[in-house]
Amino acid sequence: MDVVDKVTRSRMMSGIKGKNTKPELLVRKALHARGFRYRLHDDALAGKPDLVLPKFHAVVFIHGCYWHGHDCHLFRLPATNTQFWSGKIARNRLRDEENVRLLTGSGWRVLTVWECALRGKARVDDFPNVIDGICRWLVASDALSLEIRGPADAQSPSG
Numbered sequence: 351m352d353v354v355d356k357v358t359r360s361r362m363m364s365g366i367k368g369k370n371t372k373p374e375l376l377v378r379k380a381l382h383a384r385g386f387r388y389r390l391h392d393d394a395l396a397g398k399p400d401l402v403l404p405k406f407h408a409v410v411f412i413h414g415c416y417w418h419g420h421d422c423h424l425f426r427l428p429a430t431n432t433q434f435w436s437g438k439i440a441r442n443r444l445r446d447e448e449n450v451r452l453l454t455g456s457g458w459r460v461l462t463v464w465e466c467a468l469r470g471k472a473r474v475d476d477f478p479n480v481i482d483g484i485c486r487w488l489v490a491s492d493a494l495s496l497e498i499r500g501p502a503d504a505q506s507p508s509g
Contacts, residue, residue, distance in 0.1 A: 373468045374400050374412045380481040386488070395458070397449030406488045408459040411446075415465045419443050422466040422500055454494050461487060466500035 369391055378401065381388065388410075389402040399409035415424035419439040428435050450460050467480055480498060487496050 369400075371412070371414065373414075373463070373465050376468060376477070377401070377410070377412055377463060377481070377484070380477070381484065384481065384485060386485070396452035396456075397446070399453075399460075403488060406459070407457060408461060408488055409453060410461045410463065410484070412463045413446070413465065417442060418446055418464075420464050420466065420499075422464065424466050424469075450495065459493070460495045462495070462497045464497065464499045467498045 378388075378390075381401070386403060387405070389404070391398045391400065392402045395402060395409060397411065400412045401410035403409070413420065415422050417439070419425060419442060427439070450462075453460050461484065463480075463484070468477070483496075483498060487493065
């Protein structure tokens with residue numbers, strides 16, 4: 351049973367941002383300061399990537415660990431309405447996988463930056479190193495994809 355009424359819960363949930371989150375703004379500002387130019391939330395591409403860098407034929411997703419069901423300290427399935435939330439998060443994960451498949455199939459390279467790399471108790475201590483890694487991947491890597499996670503997890507390039 352929910353501790354608040356439906357109207358209050360609806361108002362609370364509608365206040366959760368999907369775009370221009372703090373982690374997204376951090377990465378955008380840092381990349382812009384290093385001279386990278388990008389488009390935001392291009393709805394012509396699968397998943398409306400947070401950043402689109404056409405010059406590098408690359409897209410960047412900055413995922414919230416809770417909403418995308420990341421296996422880290424920032425994700426915990428709620429104790430109430432568990433069936434609903436597990437289904438919702440499972441659908442989000444499947445949609446993420448499909449979006450990456452569609453993008454890489456169309457020749458785009460895909461970078462996923464997880465929230466846990468940028469905030470929380472296990473965040474990467476040196477934010478400039480995170481940005482350095484993103485820049486290296488954009489400019490000098492042939493890898494089709496890269497995930498940047500909190501240091502408790504390994505960074506895992508693939509492709």
